[in-house]
Amino acid sequence: MNRARGTRRIGTAVAVLVAVALAAAVAGGMSTPGQPLPAQAAASPIEIHAVHGSSFVPALEGKRPLFILALGSDARPGQPVAGERSDSIHLIGIDVKDHRATVLGFPRDSWVSIPGHGTSKINDAMAFGGPPLMVRTIEDLTGIRIDFWLLASFTGLIHMVDDVGGVTVNVPYPMHDVYSGANFHAGRQHLNGGQALALARNRHDTPRGDFSRSENQGLLMKSALTKLRRQFTDSPVVLFTWIVALWRNVQTDLSPATLLGLALTATQIPTSRVKNLVVPGTTGTVGTASVVFISGSARSIYADMRRDGVVG
Amino acid sequence: MWGLGGAGLAAVIAALVLVFTGGGGPSGPHAPTQGSPPRTPFAFSSAKVRVTGLSGTPSAALAAGVAEQVRNRLSGFYDAGFMDPTTWAKGLPPSIWQAFTAEAAQRAESDPLSLTMGRRPGLQRLIVTEADLTLNVLFDPKKHPQAVIASVTFAATGPVSGGSLLSVRNNSQFLFEAVGSRWLVAGFPEASVKVDVVPAPSPTPVPAPSGSAGATRTP
Numbered sequence: 001m002n003r004a005r006g007t008r009r010i011g012t013a014v015a016v017l018v019a020v021a022l023a024a025a026v027a028g029g030m031s032t033p034g035q036p037l038p039a040q041a042a043a044s045p046i047e048i049h050a051v052h053g054s055s056f057v058p059a060l061e062g063k064r065p066l067f068i069l070a071l072g073s074d075a076r077p078g079q080p081v082a083g084e085r086s087d088s089i090h091l092i093g094i095d096v097k098d099h100r101a102t103v104l105g106f107p108r109d110s111w112v113s114i115p116g117h118g119t120s121k122i123n124d125a126m127a128f129g130g131p132p133l134m135v136r137t138i139e140d141l142t143g144i145r146i147d148f149w150l151l152a153s154f155t156g157l158i159h160m161v162d163d164v165g166g167v168t169v170n171v172p173y174p175m176h177d178v179y180s181g182a183n184f185h186a187g188r189q190h191l192n193g194g195q196a197l198a199l200a201r202n203r204h205d206t207p208r209g210d211f212s213r214s215e216n217q218g219l220l221m222k223s224a225l226t227k228l229r230r231q232f233t234d235s236p237v238v239l240f241t242w243i244v245a246l247w248r249n250v251q252t253d254l255s256p257a258t259l260l261g262l263a264l265t266a267t268q269i270p271t272s273r274v275k276n277l278v279v280p281g282t283t284g285t286v287g288t289a290s291v292v293f294i295s296g297s298a299r300s301i302y303a304d305m306r307r308d309g310v311v312g
Numbered sequence: 313m314w315g316l317g318g319a320g321l322a323a324v325i326a327a328l329v330l331v332f333t334g335g336g337g338p339s340g341p342h343a344p345t346q347g348s349p350p351r352t353p354f355a356f357s358s359a360k361v362r363v364t365g366l367s368g369t370p371s372a373a374l375a376a377g378v379a380e381q382v383r384n385r386l387s388g389f390y391d392a393g394f395m396d397p398t399t400w401a402k403g404l405p406p407s408i409w410q411a412f413t414a415e416a417a418q419r420a421e422s423d424p425l426s427l428t429m430g431r432r433p434g435l436q437r438l439i440v441t442e443a444d445l446t447l448n449v450l451f452d453p454k455k456h457p458q459a460v461i462a463s464v465t466f467a468a469t470g471p472v473s474g475g476s477l478l479s480v481r482n483n484s485q486f487l488f489e490a491v492g493s494r495w496l497v498a499g500f501p502e503a504s505v506k507v508d509v510v511p512a513p514s515p516t517p518v519p520a521p522s523g524s525a526g527a528t529r530t531p
Contacts, residue, residue: 053504054426056419236501256452
C-alpha cells in the first residue's frame with residue numbers, strides 16, 4: 001500500500017506538473033522564472049487541483065463504557081473449550097465516547113472468591129461454570145458489569161492470527177522457553193499463529209512469570225489492533241476478514257451485528273490510547289498450591305476503570 | 313490525495329478528444345434543451361460482487377438482490393452528486409442525503425465536497441471516463457445480509473465555459489447497513505474528490521511536409 005500511495009503521489013506530482021505546464025503554455029505562454037504571468041492568465045479564475053477527503057466510521061456510542069471479557073482456554077484437543085480452565089483472562093474496557101481503552105489482565109493463579117464455589121484460583125471459575133461463571137467472578141471482584149465475553153482455544157488463537165496474516169509484535173525481551181516454544185529475540189518481528197500462541201503462553205522465560213505472561217497477552221491484542229487499523233485504513237473491506245476470523249475461531253455471546261459495531265469501533269481507537277495493565281499482586285501459597293494474592297491497590301484500578309472504561 | 317497516473321491522463325486525453333470532437337454526447341430523450349447543459353443520466357452499469365459468510369454459503373440470489381439495491385442507491389447518488397446539471401448550477405439537492413443514515417448524512421453534509429462535485433457553474437458537459445463499483449456483502453450465520461462495503465472509482469471530464477477543461481476523480485468506500493427494508497450508507501471510511509480545472513490544450517501543430525516550409529496543418 002505504501003508503494004501504491006507512493007505511486008499515487010508520483011502520479012499527482014506528474015499531473016500537477018502537466019497541469020501547471022498546460023496552464024502556463026496555453027493561458028500565458030511559457031514564462032521564464034521570476035517573470036510575472038500575463039495579466040490575463042493571472043486573473044483567470046482557474047482552479048487547479050482542489051482535493052477534498054474525509055472519512056466517517058459509525059462507531060458504537062453511549063454514555064457508559066463497554067466491557068468485554070476475553071478468555072483463553074487451556075483445553076487440549078478433544079477437551080471442551082468452555083469446560084476447562086482459562087489461563088488467559090483480560091477485561092477490556094472501552095471508552096466509546098473518547099475512543100480509548102484499557103486491557104486489564106488477571107494472573108490465572110489469582111486467589112479469589114468464585115460465586116457458589118468458595119475461594120479458589122480464578123482460572124477454576126471457567127471449569128466450574130463456563131464463561132458465564134467467569135463473568136460473574138470478575139464482576140464480583142471488580143464491581144464492573146461485563147457486557148460480552150469471548151473465548152478462544154489454543155488452536156482458535158493460532159487460526160485467528162493466521163487468518164489475518166499474522167501480527168507484528170515488538171517483543172519486549174528475548175524469550176527462549178522450551179515449554180511454550182517461545183523463541184524470540186527482542187524487538188519488532190512478524191509472528192504467525194503458532195508463534196503468537198507461544199508468546200502468549202510463555203511464563204517461564206519472563207521477568208515476572210505469570211504477570212509478564214498476562215502483560216504479553218495484552219501486548220498481542222494491541223499488536224492486532226495496530227494491524228487492524230492499518231489494514232482498515234488501506235482497505236476498509238478487510239474488516240470482514242477480521243470479523244470472519246474472529247467469528248470462526250472464538251466462542252462468544254456477541255451477536256454478529258454487535259461484533260460488526262465493535263470491529264468498527266476498534267478501528268477508531270489508536271493503539272497509543274490503549275493501556276495494557278496487569279492486576280497488581282504478590283505470589284504465595286495456599287496449602288501446596290502456588291497462588292497470586294491480588295493487592296489492595298487493585299481496588300482503585302477497578303474503580304477507575306468502572307467510571308469510564310479506562311485506567312488513568 | 314488521488315493523482316492522475318498514466319492511465320488517468322490517457323483517459324482524460326481520450327475524453328478530451330471525445331468532448332472536443334463532439335463524440336460521447338447525450339442522445340435520445342435526455343438530449344439537452346437549447347441553452348441548458350446536457351443531461352446525461354448516470355448509473356453504474358454493473359458491479360463486481362464478493363460475498364463473505366460467517367458460516368455456510370450464503371444465497372447468491374439474496375446477495376444479488378442486496379447488490380442491486382446498493383448499486384441503484386449509489387447510481388442515484390452519483391447521478392445527483394456529479395452528473396446532474398441542476399446540481400452544477402444550483403448546488404446539491406437536500407434529497408441526495410436520503411441515501412445515508414441520519415448520522416452519516418449529518419457528517420456528509422458537513423463535508424459534501426469529499427463525496428460529490430457540488431456546484432460547478434459554467435460546466436457545459438460531463439463525460440464519465442471511469443465508473444467501477446465493487447461490492448462486498450457480509451452475511452451472518454443465519455445467512456442474512458449484515459453489511460455491504462462498496463468501493464467506488466469514478467472519473468469524468470468535460471468542458472467549462474471559457475475554454476477550460478474540468479476533470480474530476482472520486483475514490484470512495486461506503487459502508488451500507490440495512491435500515492428497515494432499505495440499504496443506506498452508514499459510513500464512508502474513505503471519501504475523496506479531486507477536481508482539476510485547467511485550460512484546454514490547443515491543437516498540436518503537425519510538422520509541415522518537406523518542401524512546404526512554413527506551412528502548418530491542424531488535425
